[in-house]
Amino acid sequence: ISVKLEHGAHRLGKRTDKPMQAWRNYGLGQFIHWGVYAIPGGHWEGQYYPGAAEWIRSWKGMPKDAYDNLYKQFNPKKFNAKAWAKQAGDMGAKYVIITTKHHDGFCLWPSKYTDYTVANSPYKKDIIGQLVEAYDAEGIDVYLYFSIIDWNHPGYRSTLKSEQDRKEYEEFKKFTRNQLVELLTLYPSTKGLWFDGSWDKAWTEQAEFADALGKELREMIPGLIIGSRFRPDDNGNRHFDTNGDLIGDYEQGWERKMPNTIEDTNGNDWDCVMTVPENQWGYHSDWKGHVKTTNELIEMLVKAASLDGNFVLNFGPDGQGNIRSEETRLAAEIGEWMKENNEAVYGCGYLDWEKQDWGYYTVNRETGKKYMTVFNIPVSGALRVKVPGKTKLNKAYLLNDPGASLELEEIHRNEYFIHYKPASATDRPFVIGVETTDAKIEDGHYQ
Numbered sequence: 326i327s328v329k330l331e332h333g334a335h336r337l338g339k340r341t342d343k344p345m346q347a348w349r350n351y352g353l354g355q356f357i358h359w360g361v362y363a364i365p366g367g368h369w370e371g372q373y374y375p376g377a378a379e380w381i382r383s384w385k386g387m388p389k390d391a392y393d394n395l396y397k398q399f400n401p402k403k404f405n406a407k408a409w410a411k412q413a414g415d416m417g418a419k420y421v422i423i424t425t426k427h428h429d430g431f432c433l434w435p436s437k438y439t440d441y442t443v444a445n446s447p448y449k450k451d452i453i454g455q456l457v458e459a460y461d462a463e464g465i466d467v468y469l470y471f472s473i474i475d476w477n478h479p480g481y482r483s484t485l486k487s488e489q490d491r492k493e494y495e496e497f498k499k500f501t502r503n504q505l506v507e508l509l510t511l512y513p514s515t516k517g518l519w520f521d522g523s524w525d526k527a528w529t530e531q532a533e534f535a536d537a538l539g540k541e542l543r544e545m546i547p548g549l550i551i552g553s554r555f556r557p558d559d560n561g562n563r564h565f566d567t568n569g570d571l572i573g574d575y576e577q578g579w580e581r582k583m584p585n586t587i588e589d590t591n592g593n594d595w596d597c598v599m600t601v602p603e604n605q606w607g608y609h610s611d612w613k614g615h616v617k618t619t620n621e622l623i624e625m626l627v628k629a630a631s632l633d634g635n636f637v638l639n640f641g642p643d644g645q646g647n648i649r650s651e652e653t654r655l656a657a658e659i660g661e662w663m664k665e666n667n668e669a670v671y672g673c674g675y676l677d678w679e680k681q682d683w684g685y686y687t688v689n690r691e692t693g694k695k696y697m698t699v700f701n702i703p704v705s706g707a708l709r710v711k712v713p714g715k716t717k718l719n720k721a722y723l724l725n726d727p728g729a730s731l732e733l734e735e736i737h738r739n740e741y742f743i744h745y746k747p748a749s750a751t752d753r754p755f756v757i758g759v760e761t762t763d764a765k766i767e768d769g770h771y772q
């Protein structure tokens with residue numbers, strides 16, 4: 326039985342409107358984490374900060390007032406919004422999520438509700454405005470990242486311990502609402518908001534306020550898309566309310582991790598946001614540990630599409646506004662692969678055929694066309710394909726050579742080998758298109 330909630334999920338089931346259908350079909354997105362944390366880039370006075378670079382203010386090795394004065398040095402002379410948008414377009418990103426304000430509270434737009442903004446830095450100009458314009462011009466939908474946590478605002482609290490806390494937090498709530506209304510007013514082409522830092526206990530007590538705020542924002546921009554990390558329900562639950570229903574338009578639980586099965590996704594829309602190194606969102610000048618390869622990232626992208634999710638790859642520009650060379654190379658190589666294979670990603674989702682070891686199935690939601698993206702070629706060269714009971718596999722072809730059919734061998738009912746040995750050694754995954762029909766027998770009923 327479900328309990329009555331005033332501020333639980335405001336909708337059950339997947340949204341089917343056009344803006345959400347477009348969201349569902351993006352496949353690949355770009356995350357941009359940029360702010361004053363890019364200036365120290367994970368170091369301070371010669372000391373290496375091992376944590377996530379955008380969190381350096383919370384590090385004991387970083388004096389808070391030193392950090393809070395960094396904005397007086399923020400003057401990214403190399404910043405070129407058009408170049409960033411072009412690079413994202415060439416990579417094949419269909420949407421971008423841009424940090425307007427991270428946990429430190431520094432605003433990349435000229436907010437009139439605080440002095441801690443780019444307008445009061447040597448750079449002066451509106452960064453969000455330039456990025457929105459450039460990405461819109463590139464045909465890449467813009468989503469704005471907004472952190473509820475704001476270490477700069479005097480009224481911010483992680484928990485409310487006293488009446489004084491509550492009083493000051495009321496000012497913080499008004500400020501938060503004002504900044505969000507300001508952002509959607511200044512940048513009305515925004516397609517959605519990606520909230521972060523909403524885990525604090527203080528915020529999870531604000532069900533009524535946050536529910537009303539969400540309604541107000543959705544009224545400002547029809548079709549606005551907001552994930553499950555924005556607001557709590559009556560009992561402080563986030564992502565899923567007390568009845569287990571998703572609070573928001575898609576599940577925002579996959580940060581630096583991915584679901585493995587369709588069951589893991591609870592049948593919801595979802596996005597996975599991913600860093601290139603293990604855990605750096607903002608610019609860190611000295612990446613340590615494993616840096617993901619192009620093939621690893623392509624596999625995450627295709628795996629996400631195969632499980633009805635979007636994959637969002639993070640970029641952390643440096644203090645001058647440069648995109649670093651590792652990210653530039655990844656964007657180019659992913660883009661090269663997408664140019665040839667994006668038919669298996671864009672507009673594609675979960676095909677409920679039995680998962681096989683060679684890789685992932687995706688199916689185009691409009692056309693029903695089915696794709697196999699192969700990462701692991703068996704030593705035999707025989708790709709095993711199990712199809713559902715009523716399905717017959719008629720043809721398999723390389724996406725980049727649709728004319729030539731691959732040799733099919735029926736093993737037994739509903740199971741085939743597609744014989745494939747690459748002509749030359751390939752170091753990238755490749756896509757096989759498959760054509761099927763529902764298997765009927767003479768008298769027209771299914772076997």
Ligand SMILES: C[C@@H]1N[C@@H](c2cn(-c3ccccc3)nn2)[C@H](O)[C@@H]1O
Pocket residue numbers: 358377379380521522580598606
């Ligand atoms: C999208 C990413 N979310 C932010 C984050 C993640 N976390 C966090 C905090 C505690 C445990 C696990 C994750 N805190 N802030 C990161 O700073 C980045 O913005």
